[in-house]
Each structure stands twice: as structure tokens, then as C-alpha cells.
Amino acid sequence: MERIGAVESSLQFSEEIETLMTVPHESGTPSSFTALLKLPANQAMELLHDSSEKPYDYTFNCTSSSSHLHFPSNLALVERASRLSVFSTTAATPAAQDSPETTNSSQNSLKVKNEPTETDSNPNSSPVISDPMSQTQTKCQRSGKRKEREKKVKNSSKKSKSGENEKPEETEKLPYVHVRARRGQATDSHSLAERARREKINARMKLLQELVPGCNKISGTALVLDEIINHVQTLQRQVEMLSMRLAAVNPRIDFNLDSFFPGESGSLVEGNFPSMVMPLTWPEVQPIGNRQQQQQIWHFDTLHQPVWGNEGENPNFITPENSLLSYDSSANSGKMGS
Amino acid sequence: MGGEEDDDDEDEEDALVGVVISRMPPPSSIKKEFLKKWLVGLKALSNSRSSSTSKKEMSVLERKKAIKLSADVAMASLKNGTTSWSRALIQNASKDGNNRTLLKSMLGSEYDKKLRIGSTTTSIMCSKGIRNTTVLRRSCGLRRARKISKDQRVRAGLMAKRLVKKRTQVLRSLVPGGEYMDEYSLFEETLDYIMSLRAQVDVMRRLANASAFSSKS
Numbered sequence: 019m020e021r022i023g024a025v026e027s028s029l030q031f032s033e034e035i036e037t038l039m040t041v042p043h044e045s046g047t048p049s050s051f052t053a054l055l056k057l058p059a060n061q062a063m064e065l066l067h068d069s070s071e072k073p074y075d076y077t078f079n080c081t082s083s084s085s086h087l088h089f090p091s092n093l094a095l096v097e098r099a100s101r102l103s104v105f106s107t108t109a110a111t112p113a114a115q116d117s118p119e120t121t122n123s124s125q126n127s128l129k130v131k132n133e134p135t136e137t138d139s140n141p142n143s144s145p146v147i148s149d150p151m152s153q154t155q156t157k158c159q160r161s162g163k164r165k166e167r168e169k170k171v172k173n174s175s176k177k178s179k180s181g182e183n184e185k186p187e188e189t190e191k192l193p194y195v196h197v198r199a200r201r202g203q204a205t206d207s208h209s210l211a212e213r214a215r216r217e218k219i220n221a222r223m224k225l226l227q228e229l230v231p232g233c234n235k236i237s238g239t240a241l242v243l244d245e246i247i248n249h250v251q252t253l254q255r256q257v258e259m260l261s262m263r264l265a266a267v268n269p270r271i272d273f274n275l276d277s278f279f280p281g282e283s284g285s286l287v288e289g290n291f292p293s294m295v296m297p298l299t300w301p302e303v304q305p306i307g308n309r310q311q312q313q314q315i316w317h318f319d320t321l322h323q324p325v326w327g328n329e330g331e332n333p334n335f336i337t338p339e340n341s342l343l344s345y346d347s348s349a350n351s352g353k354m355g356s
Numbered sequence: 357m358g359g360e361e362d363d364d365d366e367d368e369e370d371a372l373v374g375v376v377i378s379r380m381p382p383p384s385s386i387k388k389e390f391l392k393k394w395l396v397g398l399k400a401l402s403n404s405r406s407s408s409t410s411k412k413e414m415s416v417l418e419r420k421k422a423i424k425l426s427a428d429v430a431m432a433s434l435k436n437g438t439t440s441w442s443r444a445l446i447q448n449a450s451k452d453g454n455n456r457t458l459l460k461s462m463l464g465s466e467y468d469k470k471l472r473i474g475s476t477t478t479s480i481m482c483s484k485g486i487r488n489t490t491v492l493r494r495s496c497g498l499r500r501a502r503k504i505s506k507d508q509r510v511r512a513g514l515m516a517k518r519l520v521k522k523r524t525q526v527l528r529s530l531v532p533g534g535e536y537m538d539e540y541s542l543f544e545e546t547l548d549y550i551m552s553l554r555a556q557v558d559v560m561r562r563l564a565n566a567s568a569f570s571s572k573s
Contacts, residue, residue, distance in 0.1 A: 215540070222543035229547060240516060243523035246546065250530045253553040257424060260560040265419035267567045 382555035390430050391559055397426035425449060431556045441545045444533020 227233040227242050230249045236242050401422050429449050432442035449455050527542065528534035531549050534542055 219540055219543065222540060222547075226543055226547055229550060238516070240519040240523055243520060243527065246550075247523060247526050247530065250527070250546065250550060250553070253550065253557055254530070256557045257427065257553065257560065258420075260557065260564050261424040261427065262416070262420045263564045264423050264560065264567065265416050267564070267571055 382551065382558055386434065386552075386555050387559045389434055390427075390555060391563075393430035393433060394427050394559075397430055398423065401426060425455065427556055427560060429455075431552050435548075435552070439545060439548050440537060440541065441532045441534070441549050448532065 223239060223242060226246055227236070230242075230246050233242050233245045236245060428445055432445040435442035437443055524539060524542070527546060528537070531542065531546055534545065537545060
């Protein structure tokens, strides 16, 4: 890092600077926000998708070890994860060459080892999460020192002709934030920290924008926030309405889960359900089943398919009517649909 | 150059991923887990009610509250304390003494441990939140003296900032436990909260439709 700065400042070769600047186009680890800050917005978003998906995969990971969750198999995402890891390995080598500091290279090699294991295993892995988490908890001290060193470098590099973009980040693996001052902008540590913080927040906003449908076209933080708030309120209101519906329909809140077609329950179970669903729910039916007050009963089995479809094959809502009528063994929901 | 082509491809992919993320249905294993926990909670509720109170009939509102509460707690317990909103939600639920049995049954034997963990984290966040200037400012009703600027652009910028601040405040009130988070974690929590709300709505809607259908037949 320092060596690069020294090289830059002392020699001020534009070619070296260009080579350094081309690194960010390839580099990028899903876990490094510092690299994200340097990349153009598109690439940053792409990386953020992965970096955000992995943490969210993790948070959605259920406690039960049996059901190991992964996002509904989306080849695009997996390919992207693999592509990024490949990039990180390629970035590691030029980075190692450029900055032969032992600390950096050791961290790079560590990172390189992490990435292949990450793609081998499920996309949701903890090494990735620990990095974003540690980055979000940047200590000001370390970043402050770094920024001071960078300040000196920057001040000298500002005089060079390459003032428009920031310096590429080789030490992206390190868990604190590097911000390079743009030409003509303040370089005191406060505004640097401010800018880093703001960029992080903007990155998150972009993610939220992508999540909430209909936000892509909107520009401007306030309007996007409006949409997000709207969305959250809508969802909460839906929960209220649905619970009201359920309360109105049922005299008892304990849904009696007996089958009211006892004869057909066997065939339904064999026929329609993917085998994974059965072992999970069968033990559940027994303790909950309650034969005493049968004011409102319905076949719990019929709830399987409407409730969660066919493991992502059919995300549409399947009416229980269809599931009841079609006793075919095909678990496919070709005929079923809302 | 090659760089530009890459950008174009990535633009499309970005849009694609964005659409995928927003339209993707919540994973079914989450929904399964949620349903299981929810039903456990409901059963516990109904058992406790029928044993403690003499009248077996609950009003619709009571039922609705019970259903909603157990659904929320079920969803929050799935997170297992990893996210802040889930902790805050469980905390709020446990404040009401009536819910103890429900929470005990749903969260299992680790109920007390989780509550202690939750309370310590929220107390830490409370102390942080008190130091958080936005909370202070809001509670004291102070108004920062604004710079009188004649420049249009600066004024527009200030107004935009004010709007954003207002919105952020509203968002804080929506997301459980939002008052004590800083902006950055607020957005993260919102993201996660939206995803789990979606899953919750999905399961509840299907259940409601299924029950409506069966009542018709």
C-alpha cells in the first residue's frame, strides 16, 4: 500500500496509474465494501446482490439442521457467485504483485482460500458474512490512521493528472474502509468518514430499491423511501387483514387438523406430495390433531400444497380444490393453478 | 472496448437480478418452519385459554390478536436472534404478561435465555440510542437552526435532507425496534423485515384461502 503510494508520488508514471486503475474492473469480492466503493455503480450493485444474498440466505437459514435452505435454485445467482470468486482470485495475483507487503499477501491468500470453499459449499456461508459484519463495524481508530496515510498520498497524487477517479484498492481484504478523496474535495477525516458512510447507505438504498417492486424507475432518496414505507405498511396491513379473516372463519383458533376424508387421506398422501414434505409434517399432525370439538376441520394435507406449493416449482397459489380433485400421482401442478 | 460491453451485460443482469429478487417467492422451507411454529403457538394459546378462562368463546378481535401475535412471534423466532427486529418483536411481545405461555411454548426451553440475550442487546442499543442524536433531537423537539441560504440549490438540498429525515423517522416507527438503530442497520433490518413479512403474508393467505374453501364445501 505504502509502496504504491510512494511509487505514485515519486515517479508519477501515468501508465502505472492506469494499470492500477484497471484493477477494479476485475477485482471484487462479495464481502468487501471498500472495493464496492471504488467500483462503478453497476458493478457495485452486482456485487452487492451477491453480498446481500449471502447474508440473507444465512438469516433465512432455519434452525433445523435437516432442512438446509438455499434460495430457490437460481442459476444466474450461482453463476455470478462463482464468477465473482474467480475474479477475486485473479485480482489477488496482480494485487499481490503490486503490493508485495507480507500482510497484504497473506490476507489475500486467506481470502483466496475462502472463496473457493465458498463456491463449493452452499452460497450461504459464514466467512462471507463475517466480513461484511466486521466492515460495518469499522473502528474509527484504524480507519483514521489509514486515512491519514492516504491523505498524504492523495494530496500528492492530486497533483498528478489522474485526479478524476480513486485509486484502486488492493487491500480490499482488510476490514476497514478506505476512501480516496476526489479531486477538489475535502480530505479531512470527518468528511471522509461521512462520505464513506453515505456511500454505504446509498448502496443499501439501492438494494432496497431493487427489492421493492416499482422502485427502479424512481430516482431520489425521499421517493424511494416513500415506496419502501408504503410497501412495509401494505404488508403489515395484509397481515392484519389475514389474521382477521382467519379469526372470522374459525370459531376456534386452534385449527383442527384432522382429515375429514379419513378414507382418502392415504391416497392423497401417497399421491400428491413430494417426499420431503411428508416426513416433516406427518409427525406434526398427530400431536396437533384433536378429535374432540369438530366445529371446523379441514384436511391438513390439503394445506400442504396450497401453503407452499411444490418446492419452488410452482410458486403460484394452488387451490385446495384442485389438489383434492386431482388424485394423480403427479406432484406436478400442471393442472393446478390459481 | 471490452469494459463497455461488460457494463452493458451487467446492466441487464442487474435488472434481471433486481426483478428476480423482488419477484422471487420466499423459500418454502422458511414457510414450512413458520407454519409449524405458528400452529404450535396457536395450539398453546387455545389450550391455555380454554383451561384458564371459563368461557370458551373468544371474541373475533381477541382471536385475531392471538393469531397475529403468534404469527409474528413465529416469524421472529425463526431468525433465532440474528436480526434486531426479531429480537425487538419478541421483547415487545413478552412485555405483556398474558403472552408468557405462548412464548414459552413457541420458543421452547431457550425462552429465558433468549429473552435475557434480547434484553441485554436492546438495553445496549437503548443506551446507544440515547446517545443517538436523532433520538435526542426528536424527543426534545429541538429544531436545529438552519442556515439561511439564498442559493436555490442549497435550499433544495436542505429540503431534500429534511424529507429524507422525515421518511427515515417513519420507517423507524414501522420496523420493530427501529428507534435505536442507526441509518445503515435500519436499512438492513428493513430489508430482512420485508422479506419475512412477505413469507408470512404468503403462508397466511394460503391458509385463509384453504380454510375459506373448506368452509364452503
